[in-house]
Amino acid sequence: MSAGYRAAGQRDEVSFGNADDEPLPVKAGPRAGGPRTGGAQPAIATSGLSKRFRGGQLAVDSIDLAVPGGSVYGFLGPNGSGKTTTIRMLLGLVQPTGGSHQLLGVPMPAGTNAVLPRVGSLVEGPAFYSQLSGKANLARYDAADRTADPRTAGPRISAALDRVGLLSAARKHYRAYSLGMKQRLAIAAGLLGPRELLILDEPTNGLDPQGTREVRSLIREIAADGTTVFVSSHLLAEVEQICSHVGVMRTGKLVFQGTLDELRSRGTARILVSTTQPVQAAEVLSGLGLPDVQAGEHEASAQLGGQLPEEICAKLVHAGVPVAGLASPRPSLEDLFVELTGEGFDVDG
Amino acid sequence: MSTAEVSGPAAEITSARREPTPLPGQPAAPVMHWIRFLSSELRLLFLRWRNLALLGVLAALPVLIGVALKLSTPGGGDGQGPPFISEVAGNGVFLTLASLTVLLTLVLPLVVAVVSGDSVAGEAGHGTLRYLLAIPAGRARLLGVKYAAVVIFCLAACAVVTAASLAVGAALFPVGPVTLLSGTTISLGAGLLRLVFVTLYVAAAMAALAAIGLAISTLTEHPIGAIAAILVLAVASEVADNVPQFAVVHPYLPTHWWLSFDALLRSPIAWPDLEHGLTSFVLYVIIFGGIAWARFSTADVTS
Numbered sequence: 054m055s056a057g058y059r060a061a062g063q064r065d066e067v068s069f070g071n072a073d074d075e076p077l078p079v080k081a082g083p084r085a086g087g088p089r090t091g092g093a094q095p096a097i098a099t100s101g102l103s104k105r106f107r108g109g110q111l112a113v114d115s116i117d118l119a120v121p122g123g124s125v126y127g128f129l130g131p132n133g134s135g136k137t138t139t140i141r142m143l144l145g146l147v148q149p150t151g152g153s154h155q156l157l158g159v160p161m162p163a164g165t166n167a168v169l170p171r172v173g174s175l176v177e178g179p180a181f182y183s184q185l186s187g188k189a190n191l192a193r194y195d196a197a198d199r200t201a202d203p204r205t206a207g208p209r210i211s212a213a214l215d216r217v218g219l220l221s222a223a224r225k226h227y228r229a230y231s232l233g234m235k236q237r238l239a240i241a242a243g244l245l246g247p248r249e250l251l252i253l254d255e256p257t258n259g260l261d262p263q264g265t266r267e268v269r270s271l272i273r274e275i276a277a278d279g280t281t282v283f284v285s286s287h288l289l290a291e292v293e294q295i296c297s298h299v300g301v302m303r304t305g306k307l308v309f310q311g312t313l314d315e316l317r318s319r320g321t322a323r324i325l326v327s328t329t330q331p332v333q334a335a336e337v338l339s340g341l342g343l344p345d346v347q348a349g350e351h352e353a354s355a356q357l358g359g360q361l362p363e364e365i366c367a368k369l370v371h372a373g374v375p376v377a378g379l380a381s382p383r384p385s386l387e388d389l390f391v392e393l394t395g396e397g398f399d400v401d402g
Numbered sequence: 403m404s405t406a407e408v409s410g411p412a413a414e415i416t417s418a419r420r421e422p423t424p425l426p427g428q429p430a431a432p433v434m435h436w437i438r439f440l441s442s443e444l445r446l447l448f449l450r451w452r453n454l455a456l457l458g459v460l461a462a463l464p465v466l467i468g469v470a471l472k473l474s475t476p477g478g479g480d481g482q483g484p485p486f487i488s489e490v491a492g493n494g495v496f497l498t499l500a501s502l503t504v505l506l507t508l509v510l511p512l513v514v515a516v517v518s519g520d521s522v523a524g525e526a527g528h529g530t531l532r533y534l535l536a537i538p539a540g541r542a543r544l545l546g547v548k549y550a551a552v553v554i555f556c557l558a559a560c561a562v563v564t565a566a567s568l569a570v571g572a573a574l575f576p577v578g579p580v581t582l583l584s585g586t587t588i589s590l591g592a593g594l595l596r597l598v599f600v601t602l603y604v605a606a607a608m609a610a611l612a613a614i615g616l617a618i619s620t621l622t623e624h625p626i627g628a629i630a631a632i633l634v635l636a637v638a639s640e641v642a643d644n645v646p647q648f649a650v651v652h653p654y655l656p657t658h659w660w661l662s663f664d665a666l667l668r669s670p671i672a673w674p675d676l677e678h679g680l681t682s683f684v685l686y687v688i689i690f691g692g693i694a695w696a697r698f699s700t701a702d703v704t705s
Binding site for chain 2: 144146183185192194198203
């Protein structure tokens with residue numbers, strides 16, 4: 054099911070290659086252009102990072118993020134699971150109450166002024182001055198940057214606007230921008246200088262499907278230039294299509310971290326037999342020692358437990374079970390995600 | 403990069419970060435970055451319609467006061483009412499002092515409250531604060547630029563009152579050599595110079611209020627709340643200043659020395675009053691600037 058869905062999304066973006074079945078490898082090797090983080094140094098590393106708000110609420114509970122340099126890291130979790138607070142801590146907006154973290158190998162928050170100019174960010178939606186044009190807004194943020202060269206401000210702003218497709222709307226007032234344009238302007242603000250790390254919090258929040266796709270392809274382009282991208286989302290489809298690595302948050306805890314493949318392999322594969330005699334089929338499956346055997350009206354199923362489907366099929370046929378169909382579905386990422394983070398409204402905390 | 407060494411507090415912050423991030427080409431001096439950020443801030447401040455409207459009000463009120471005095475002049479002032487009012491009919495220059503005195507009770511503090519209360523809280527409320535800090539603008543630098551811009555706005559506000567009053571005063575009333583409060587008469591030119599000093603003194607008073615405003619502004623992400631709090635504080639101080647029973651605390655009230663600019667209108671100038679006033683302003687700036695810094699440097703930005 055998820056495979057079909059992904060394939061559909063994939064078809065529209067042929068030019069961006071197979072981000073799906075073969076997740077982007079960790080790009081540690083040298084690539085043309087773009088600043089290098091150098092070697093295997095993680096772009097983001099946290100150790101026991103925690104935040105307890107003054108009210109006593111533990112928003113982030115001792116997480117150990119390891120974002121490899123060059124990766125596209127999807128930071129997943131339901132709303133309220135601590136993603137945004139984590140990002141605010143990474144950027145030095147919120148002070149951790151425990152643990153430590155490094156950005157691009159520089160300890161934070163001591164290295165804030167040294168390292169943040171190399172980090173572009175989008176935190177919890179775009180925020181600009183509504184009375185200014187898109188261009189003037191970027192000029193405002195650029196003026197606040199001590200490391201930005203005023204003499205190159207014009208070309209850099211134009212290049213950033215061009216990159217997100219807003220050059221023609223550069224002189225329009227921000228308040229006249231659509232939600233998608235606002236979101237893109239926020240990404241442009243993150244691209245005003247050469248960045249080694251881009252931290253994007255819900256970059257497709259509130260966007261229509263076209264806007265979502267634009268942002269996705271933009272992230273792919275940026276990643277292809279060698280920039281590490283850390284993107285938070287509660288949308289699986291988004292993460293699945295662009296990310297090489299995944300971290301999953303649940304109520305302030307990091308419940309999974311690894312490559313997308315590792316997440317997929319977590320799922321236990323099952324065997325599903327379509328048959329007119331499900332009870333008989335279930336008996337055979339039990340006889341083979343498969344765990345969690347279930348019999349339905351027209352099918353029987355069990356966990357695959359490492360056995361080969363074709364051998365099970367042979368055993369079924371040998372036992373006289375009429376096999377109308379045999380399938381070995383892997384759980385979708387969505388299933389895995391729900392398994393990790395709890396059901397939709399099951400908000401614990 | 404010799405400019406880095408002479409630029410004071412900004413230099414230590416800047417020099418630390420320059421090494422890991424060499425820029426293509428020659429990096430501009432930190433002073434230039436400071437000026438660039440400040441001019442960006444000033445553009446935001448002075449091109450905002452609300453702030454322009456406030457300056458417009460400050461220009462219009464002296465006109466109103468001048469016209470009102472012109473109409474009431476034949477009745478003859480008996481020396482009652484606000485100071486300087488009775489002198490205006492004889493010399494339009496005094497309209498400046500009358501206007502400043504009248505506007506200092508509410509309108510000027512209101513303008514300063516709006517601009518200073520909005521300075522940090524407004525950015526927080528808009529969400530732009532988190533982006534400025536993530537750039538990173540630097541918390542100390544941002545606070546410094548914010549305060550510098552607000553002080554410049556205070557100066558502009560006072561200058562607008564003075565300029566409008568002078569224009570209206572000259573249009574409606576005779577203008578000539580200025581008779582000071584001490585009885586001596588000085589030339590018009592010398593009188594105008596005194597007016598410049600008066601304006602600067604009032605601007606300093608407003609800058610002190612703005613420091614209080616900046617500190618309050620760092621406490622909230624609701625600019626309206628900050629503005630209201632500053633205004634309430636200013637009015638409460640003025641009320642307390644008029645209650646004789648509180649005489650002990652009067653010299654320490656933020657508003658107590660605001661009208662001491664009349665010391666500049668004596669010959670010789672009454673320095674002790676001016677010194678008290680300016681000392682009070684400086685102390686308020688240091689104390690509330692410190693509070694603003696203490697709060698802002700560690701605050702969690704969650705807006």
